[in-house]
Amino acid sequence: MGDYFQTIVDLDATERDAQELGARVLDWLIAQGIVNAERTDCVLDGDGYGHEPGPHFAKAVDDPEPVDLWSNGLHVQTGRTVFDSGQGDAGAATCPLCLTEIRLVDETWQPIESAWAPFQGRFHDWAEQGGEGIVHCPSCARPSGIDRWSWEDDYYACGQLGFTFWGWAELSSGFTREVGRKLGGHRTAVLRGKL
Numbered sequence: 503m504g505d506y507f508q509t510i511v512d513l514d515a516t517e518r519d520a521q522e523l524g525a526r527v528l529d530w531l532i533a534q535g536i537v538n539a540e541r542t543d544c545v546l547d548g549d550g551y552g553h554e555p556g557p558h559f560a561k562a563v564d565d566p567e568p569v570d571l572w573s574n575g576l577h578v579q580t581g582r583t584v585f586d587s588g589q590g591d592a593g594a595a596t597c598p599l600c601l602t603e604i605r606l607v608d609e610t611w612q613p614i615e616s617a618w619a620p621f622q623g624r625f626h627d628w629a630e631q632g633g634e635g636i637v638h639c640p641s642c643a644r645p646s647g648i649d650r651w652s653w654e655d656d657y658y659a660c661g662q663l664g665f666t667f668w669g670w671a672e673l674s675s676g677f678t679r680e681v682g683r684k685l686g687g688h689r690t691a692v693l694r695g696k697l
């Protein structure tokens with residue numbers, strides 16, 4: 503079995519405010535006792551250091567199970583990042599302009615190469631080159647940045663700020679909404695995956 507993670511991605515944070523927003527939410531999580539203030543070796547991304555669950559971590563989840571994996575921390579990631587759900591593939595992408603859903607896998611869940619063609623290299627362009635990652639929609643032919651597309655089951659999310667919880671029980675919708683409020687009402691995506 504793999505290591506389970508959930509990432510709340512802020513879809514509206516900018517390069518300029520991501521750091522401050524991340525610090526604000528982290529301060530709130532610490533004040534609530536949901537995570538501990540000190541950073542320890544407890545996550546599987548970034549530099550391996552994150553925040554362990556605090557005494558009141560159960561406030562964040564519906565069905566609190568004892569958290570006993572060593573990789574059970576929170577990692578706050580800032581800067582241009584393509585967040586993804588680890589194993590598997592994205593089922594479909596939706597154009598931000600015409601809202602057409604482009605299927606990306608066939609009935610046996612194999613990636614459809616021709617469907618992926620307009621997206622090829624665009625994540626790299628956006629995340630690594632600082633470009634816009636322009637995708638021309640196969641349906642309406644209009645261009646838009648890859649970061650504006652949405653993905654089935656939030657498989658991907660492009661953002662400047664993400665909160666990854668390693669090994670936690672399912673975060674409650676009330677909790678993720680509250681995080682959105684602390685982010686100034688920003689839109690969020692919640693990715694769930696395994697490594």
Ligand SMILES: [Zn+2]
Nearest residue numbers: 597600639642
């Ligand atoms: Zn379109």
